[in-house]
Amino acid sequence: xxxxxxxxxxxxxxxxxxxGCAGGTGESSEDKSSTGTSAAESxxxxxxxxxxxxxxxxxxxxxxxxxSLDPHxxxxxxxKEILFNxxxxxxxxxxxxxxxxxxADGYSISEDGLVYTFTLREGVKxxxxxxxxxxxxxxxxxxxxxxxxxxxxxxxxxADKGGITSVDILDDKTVQxxxxxxxxxxxxxxxxxxxxxxxxxxxxxxxVGTGPFSFVSYKPQExxxxxxxxxxxxxxxxxxxxVEFKIVNSPDTALMDLQGGSIDVYPYLTDSQxxxxxxxxxxxxxxxxxxxxxxxxxxxxxxSNAKVRQAICYALDKDSVNEFVYGGNASMVSxxxxxxxQDYYVDLNEVYGNAANIEMAKQLLTEAGYPNGVDLEIxxxxxxxxxxxxxxxxxxxxxxxxxxxxxVPVEWGTWLEEVYNGRKYQATISGITCDQTPGYLLNRFQAxxxxxxxxxxxxxxDETYLKAAASLDLAEKANYYKELQNMLVEDAGTAFIAxxxxxxxxxxxxxxxxxxxxxVQDMSVVYYTQQ
Numbered sequence: 179x180x181x182x183x184x185x186x187x188x189x190x191x192x193x194x195x196x197x198g199c200a201g202g203t204g205e206s207s208e209d210k211s212s213t214g215t216s217a218a219e220s221x222x223x224x225x226x227x228x229x230x231x232x233x234x235x236x237x238x239x240x241x242x243x244x245x246s247l248d249p250h251x252x253x254x255x256x257x258k259e260i261l262f263n264x265x266x267x268x269x270x271x272x273x274x275x276x277x278x279x280x281x282a283d284g285y286s287i288s289e290d291g292l293v294y295t296f297t298l299r300e301g302v303k304x305x306x307x308x309x310x311x312x313x314x315x316x317x318x319x320x321x322x323x324x325x326x327x328x329x330x331x332x333x334x335x336x337a338d339k340g341g342i343t344s345v346d347i348l349d350d351k352t353v354q355x356x357x358x359x360x361x362x363x364x365x366x367x368x369x370x371x372x373x374x375x376x377x378x379x380x381x382x383x384x385x386v387g388t389g390p391f392s393f394v395s396y397k398p399q400e401x402x403x404x405x406x407x408x409x410x411x412x413x414x415x416x417x418x419x420x421v422e423f424k425i426v427n428s429p430d431t432a433l434m435d436l437q438g439g440s441i442d443v444y445p446y447l448t449d450s451q452x453x454x455x456x457x458x459x460x461x462x463x464x465x466x467x468x469x470x471x472x473x474x475x476x477x478x479x480x481x482s483n484a485k486v487r488q489a490i491c492y493a494l495d496k497d498s499v500n501e502f503v504y505g506g507n508a509s510m511v512s513x514x515x516x517x518x519x520q521d522y523y524v525d526l527n528e529v530y531g532n533a534a535n536i537e538m539a540k541q542l543l544t545e546a547g548y549p550n551g552v553d554l555e556i557x558x559x560x561x562x563x564x565x566x567x568x569x570x571x572x573x574x575x576x577x578x579x580x581x582x583x584x585x586v587p588v589e590w591g592t593w594l595e596e597v598y599n600g601r602k603y604q605a606t607i608s609g610i611t612c613d614q615t616p617g618y619l620l621n622r623f624q625a626x627x628x629x630x631x632x633x634x635x636x637x638x639x640d641e642t643y644l645k646a647a648a649s650l651d652l653a654e655k656a657n658y659y660k661e662l663q664n665m666l667v668e669d670a671g672t673a674f675i676a677x678x679x680x681x682x683x684x685x686x687x688x689x690x691x692x693x694x695x696x697x698v699q700d701m702s703v704v705y706y707t708q709q
Contacts, residue, residue, distance in 0.1 A: 230705040235420040239444040242590040248381035249371035250331040262698040265371035265387035275695040291360025305392035317375035363615040390416040390702035417705035429563040447681040449505035464693040466680040468609040472673040477633035485546035487670035491530040493539040493579035508676035513663040522616040539579035551580025560587035
């Protein structure tokens with residue numbers, strides 16, 4: 179008989195596994211309520227003997243424009259990393275991959291996993307000065323789940339996917355949420371932002387949250403400014419008075435801005451930039467939660483043939499990409515699962531190999547009916563230097579297998595609209611992030627997922643994913659996830675490349691910059707050691 183645990187206990191075990199993404203240590207408890215941890219107590223990178231000081235402003239260089247200031251509608255990882263400073267959910271992820279209480283002071287999950295009960299934290303206020311109420315929580319959860327208007331903004335919370343079926347106010351501090359089916363990972367979806375009741379229509383123009391910083395201004399193609407939330411519930415935070423997230427058009431411009439003093443933090447250094455800045459900036463590095471891939475549109479006439487996709491995978495020399503683009507510091511990956519998620523990851527790099535197998539690639543193209551090769555258009559977001567560099571390396575590699583690859587640089591807004599949302603492309607190089615849990619990483623490849631921009635369509639995959647989501651047995655769930663990775667690789671659903679490190683430049687006077695296992699820039703814990 180399979181050993182079963184309470185839903186909350188197993189969810190906590192999943193959180194412990196996730197802590198490997200940040201290199202921290204997770205803790206689990208058999209208690210039925212959450213206690214949470216403090217971000218200020220987590221794995222911040224402090225300067226030696228640094229004494230935090232309050233005040234000052236910081237400019238953070240970012241690579242792309244904001245796709246939406248509405249936290250429930252934002253899709254780009256580069257947007258979410260900023261909104262993390264403005265908005266909070268009932269719970270939030272800490273730097274160790276664990277959940278900490280945020281707007282909620284605690285929660286419990288019923289034994290059958292169908293009822294979540296949240297108790298609100300005392301004294302939490304929105305940036306407009308109003309106290310957060312149970313009505314605000316009810317509105318926010320009904321909005322993201324689709325109960326409010328029939329359109330779910332967060333698919334995992336949608337009723338038709340086993341998510342929220344009702345939100346009930348028990349008293350002025352307690353909200354009870356009922357879901358359609360038990361899911362060990364669903365608690366992570368309650369990181370969804372809590373916003374004032376009725377504010378959805380104004381959320382993009384005038385965002386109001388509960389986070390450590392409040393919205394000040396936004397200028398398209400320039401950036402966003404946030405200011406200290408003096409009434410933030412977490413004592414002692416934030417340190418800074420103001421943060422500007424400034425859009426930097428190119429890596430070369432970012433380097434000049436760093437050296438010229440017009441930006442203070444830049445989280446996207448290339449390997450060569452990191453080398454150049456050593457000694458004048460703090461250069462910090464950690465494993466990222468990003469998987470880079472040559473994404474293949476499975477609905478494209480040519481790429482709908484699995485043998486063509488497999489040929490592309492065989493033609494790639496991922497070791498060369500690692501050396502040229504990442505200085506040998508990336509981890510090679512075979513699927514969307516991150517190697518840091520050790521309990522769920524299965525290494526399938528040997529299927530296609532990390533070195534090119536040109537003869538096999540040519541053979542598969544011939545079997546697919548393309549003995550003279552194929553043409554491949556690769557659209558690449560031009561603001562990401564690592565993706566542009568990767569495209570250049572890969573295009574040369576593919577030529578050896580008679581795959582004529584043409585690189586088409588596109589602006590970020592165009593990429594988001596036409597490639598990611600519109601799916602009007604043949605191939606693209608980009609990265610996907612592990613926002614929360616292994617299940618959410620693999621969810622994007624379900625046929626009907628709004629995130630399935632490669633148009634992967636495999637009925638067996640969809641069926642297995644649903645079994646994994648419904649499983650309350652941790653070992654069984656892990657096995658299902660490994661089956662899903664095998665399917666993706668065997669089908670060559672896409673050509674996965676690497677899990678690159680994240681390398682950040684921080685000016686010497688700053689300390690506290692903290693890495694997370696999710697894609698965020700937490701400026702609440704950053705401070706000046708001298709003014």
